[in-house]
Amino acid sequence: MNSTFEVRPIGVVRCSRSKPEDDQWDAETSSIELLEPFNERAVRGLATFSHCIVVYVFDRATWDVSRMSRHPRGNADWPEVGIFAQRAKDRPNRLGVTVCRIIRIDGSVILMSGLDAVDGSPVVDIKPWMSEFGPRGNVVQPQWSEELMKGYWQ
Numbered sequence: 001m002n003s004t005f006e007v008r009p010i011g012v013v014r015c016s017r018s019k020p021e022d023d024q025w026d027a028e029t030s031s032i033e034l035l036e037p038f039n040e041r042a043v044r045g046l047a048t049f050s051h052c053i054v055v056y057v058f059d060r061a062t063w064d065v066s067r068m069s070r071h072p073r074g075n076a077d078w079p080e081v082g083i084f085a086q087r088a089k090d091r092p093n094r095l096g097v098t099v100c101r102i103i104r105i106d107g108s109v110i111l112m113s114g115l116d117a118v119d120g121s122p123v124v125d126i127k128p129w130m131s132e133f134g135p136r137g138n139v140v141q142p143q144w145s146e147e148l149m150k151g152y153w154q
């Protein structure tokens with residue numbers, strides 16, 4: 001299959017981080033400023049949810065086939081895994097997806113915590129988090145991923 005598609009930003013991230021650092025993202029309060037034609041009508045009802053899913057673009061990341069597999073964070077103590085078995089920013093389509101806590105909505109600006117995107121990142125979609133779309137059954141993940149995530153949110 002050789003098809004492409006176009007994705008346009010619906011908003012932009014505003015926060016104090018200009019570099020994609022790996023840890024302490026819950027300490028960051030971010031906002032998403034919606035772009036025209038999206039306005040307060042587009043987020044009507046979103047404030048009744050505690051969390052939302054933000055889909056954004058790692059616009060300063062790069063991709064090439066040499067990144068097809070690697071040791072997460074370059075740590076040789078962790079196994080080499082494929083790009084689809086990790087959440088690295090350097091991805092084929094450079095998309096990030098994060099569940100964030102909604103703090104409040106002011107007009108067409110959504111204030112939130114836990115968004116691991118840097119200032120100026122394009123946002124391509126926002127969806128309310130519904131627990132029914134969360135994992136069903138037991139969640140299983142390797143030990144290295146638990147070690148990697150220890151300081152990510154704190």
